[in-house]
Amino acid sequence: MASLNLNYQPQVFVDTAQMTREVWLQNRRHGIGGSDASIIMGVSPFATRRDLYYDKLGIKPVEGESEEENWIAKEVGNRLEELVAIIFSKKTGLEVYPDKHMYRHPLFPFMLADMDFIIHFPDGKKGILECKTCNYNSQWKWKDNQVPINYEWQCRHYMAVMNLDVVYIACLYGNNESEFVIRKIERDLDLEEKLIMAEQDFWNHNVQAGVEPPYVEEPDMVLQSLKKFMEKPNQSLQPLQITENVQDKLETYLSLSEEKSKLEARKREIEKAQKTISIPFVEQLGKNCAAFYSDGNSKYHITYQPTVRKMVKKEDIEKLENLYPDAYEDVVSESISRTFRIKKEAA
Numbered sequence: 001m002a003s004l005n006l007n008y009q010p011q012v013f014v015d016t017a018q019m020t021r022e023v024w025l026q027n028r029r030h031g032i033g034g035s036d037a038s039i040i041m042g043v044s045p046f047a048t049r050r051d052l053y054y055d056k057l058g059i060k061p062v063e064g065e066s067e068e069e070n071w072i073a074k075e076v077g078n079r080l081e082e083l084v085a086i087i088f089s090k091k092t093g094l095e096v097y098p099d100k101h102m103y104r105h106p107l108f109p110f111m112l113a114d115m116d117f118i119i120h121f122p123d124g125k126k127g128i129l130e131c132k133t134c135n136y137n138s139q140w141k142w143k144d145n146q147v148p149i150n151y152e153w154q155c156r157h158y159m160a161v162m163n164l165d166v167v168y169i170a171c172l173y174g175n176n177e178s179e180f181v182i183r184k185i186e187r188d189l190d191l192e193e194k195l196i197m198a199e200q201d202f203w204n205h206n207v208q209a210g211v212e213p214p215y216v217e218e219p220d221m222v223l224q225s226l227k228k229f230m231e232k233p234n235q236s237l238q239p240l241q242i243t244e245n246v247q248d249k250l251e252t253y254l255s256l257s258e259e260k261s262k263l264e265a266r267k268r269e270i271e272k273a274q275k276t277i278s279i280p281f282v283e284q285l286g287k288n289c290a291a292f293y294s295d296g297n298s299k300y301h302i303t304y305q306p307t308v309r310k311m312v313k314k315e316d317i318e319k320l321e322n323l324y325p326d327a328y329e330d331v332v333s334e335s336i337s338r339t340f341r342i343k344k345e346a347a
Helices: 021-028 034-040 049-056 071-092 136-145 149-162 189-207 219-229 247-285 314-323 325-331
Strands: 011-015 095-098 101-104 117-120 126-133 166-172 180-186 290-294 299-303
Touching: 021 101, 034 049, 034 149, 034 189, 049 189, 049 219, 071 095, 071 126, 071 166, 071 180, 101 149, 126 149, 136 180, 149 166, 149 180, 149 189, 247 290, 314 325
Parallel strands: 126 166
Antiparallel strands: 011 101, 095 117, 117 126, 166 180, 290 299
């Protein structure tokens, strides 16, 4: 059993009722919020610990998604919070009310909590309601009574700050009452202690000490993070000489490249064989999009469905730029990508 001191009341840090988003973000940099918890625990699908570290220090990305670019998704989520709370209250019969405050843990003051709604239970006790929305294709994340792990750590963070024993998390994934899930998360002091220790270590040894946390997340997320905070490439610079011994890593990379080439060659062989088999079927189908074959024991379904994709030729893009420069500026954006390769040669 965890050895946490539970004899405390949360402290009001700031009133958020009339607060602008920019001021709210500034206040969040004074500590660790609920949505930061999953990043520190290494399970966030959105950010690395290095991203969070930079955010707490107010360091903005050189390249990446801006507030303006993703404002629609955030605005939809914010505006639907009240609707989610209304549906939850109707379905459960529980009384809920918004709480426009940011709270701080009195024993671990780096822990902040800014919640959606508070629940009033009939016995006088309180709980937390966390409201979520997602698109229809993401409903599978909630199947079999599951809660996405990043949301679970967020809720456990809130319970720790508020010294409350239960969070209900409700998610609307459609446009009617049946497309709605409710999950209950109860307090677990062992997990809470683990969370507090991880957050304390991050706050003290990284944020307060000014030490960048190492990248330990999935490679795609790490590379995306590096790209966001890296200056634009400059091809006029002289090649950088790496001084430490990295030969083992370079040789491993080249070995993997060779293995990948062999697999890709085999993949091309397989695809060629499949295309060869498909030829008489495609010829027989003609304008039909589906067919079937049955031998009495098994039935095979064959489809040859059209896929429509709109595209603009390179010469048409140049024509658009020359004839309609204003429209070109509105619809065409530039994206810089970089390709990583290793080549070996004699010294």
